[in-house]
Amino acid sequence: MDIGKAFSFITEDEKWVEKLGIGALIGMIPIANFAAFGYQVQIARNVWHGEERPLPTWDEFGKMFVDGLRIVGAMMVYMLPMILIYSVMVMGMVAFAFMTESGAYSSANAGGDEFVGIMIMMMSLSMLCIMPYMLLIWLLYPMFFIQVARHGSVKSCFAFRDMWALLRAYPANYLLVIGVIFGLYMILSIVIMPVYLVAMFIPCIGFIVTMLVTGGMTILVGAVSGHLEGQFILEGDTPIDLSGKEKEPI
Numbered sequence: 001m002d003i004g005k006a007f008s009f010i011t012e013d014e015k016w017v018e019k020l021g022i023g024a025l026i027g028m029i030p031i032a033n034f035a036a037f038g039y040q041v042q043i044a045r046n047v048w049h050g051e052e053r054p055l056p057t058w059d060e061f062g063k064m065f066v067d068g069l070r071i072v073g074a075m076m077v078y079m080l081p082m083i084l085i086y087s088v089m090v091m092g093m094v095a096f097a098f099m100t101e102s103g104a105y106s107s108a109n110a111g112g113d114e115f116v117g118i119m120i121m122m123m124s125l126s127m128l129c130i131m132p133y134m135l136l137i138w139l140l141y142p143m144f145f146i147q148v149a150r151h152g153s154v155k156s157c158f159a160f161r162d163m164w165a166l167l168r169a170y171p172a173n174y175l176l177v178i179g180v181i182f183g184l185y186m187i188l189s190i191v192i193m194p195v196y197l198v199a200m201f202i203p204c205i206g207f208i209v210t211m212l213v214t215g216g217m218t219i220l221v222g223a224v225s226g227h228l229e230g231q232f233i234l235e236g237d238t239p240i241d242l243s244g245k246e247k248e249p250i
Contacts, residue, residue, distance in 0.1 A: 070148050146233055
């Protein structure tokens with residue numbers, strides 16, 4: 001895999017400023033910014049298909065939005081166990097608070113200190129349950145884009161045998177994709193943090209600047225990630241027939 005190419009391909013496109021600029025603006029708009037995920041998927045497809053200029057235009061916004069919706073939908077399904085655990089934790093805290101307030105729960109130390117202690121214990125147990133699952137979802141995150149790029153369906157994000165086959169065949173390449181994405185997010189977060197801090201003290205305009213910078217970071221990371229994901233697909237798959245035939249969604 002060529003990490004350098006995942007960065008340099010952006011500026012090789014004569015219209016890269018326009019394309020990423022539009023992406024940054026779209027990334028500011030709630031719901032519409034799902035298309036930013038679809039943009040990443042399309043970049044992966046273009047790399048997979050051997051396009052000379054993988055950075056797509058925004059002409060097919062609807063298609064990108066649908067692909068992005070597939071990514072968001074898959075993520076929501078994967079997050080359901082975490083939502084359930086949080087819900088149980090909150091209901092437990094509310095129930096215990098009600099019992100304490102109503103007098104149904106009593107002991108020598110019943111009250112503030114014991115209540116806080118039990119709440120901390122419940123939250124700690126919940127986090128112990130949630131953290132490993134959150135890590136698993138984070139590790140699978142690039143695979144969702146890879147699957148949607150390959151198959152064009154939400155169902156493919158739950159094709160565990162297919163995903164495991166790819167991971168088992170090319171573990172080093174997949175870890176490289178994750179490492180680059182994580183590292184890029186960390187570096188950009190550190191770089192733009194001063195911008196966020198300054199923007200906090202500027203009414204209205206500061207909020208717009210913050211949203212624009214966030215949208216720009218999302219589309220930039222998505223471009224690099226999409227290229228790496230497209231390279232990963234090339235390692236273990238044969239591109240779709242460029243005559244125009246698409247693979248059937250699984």
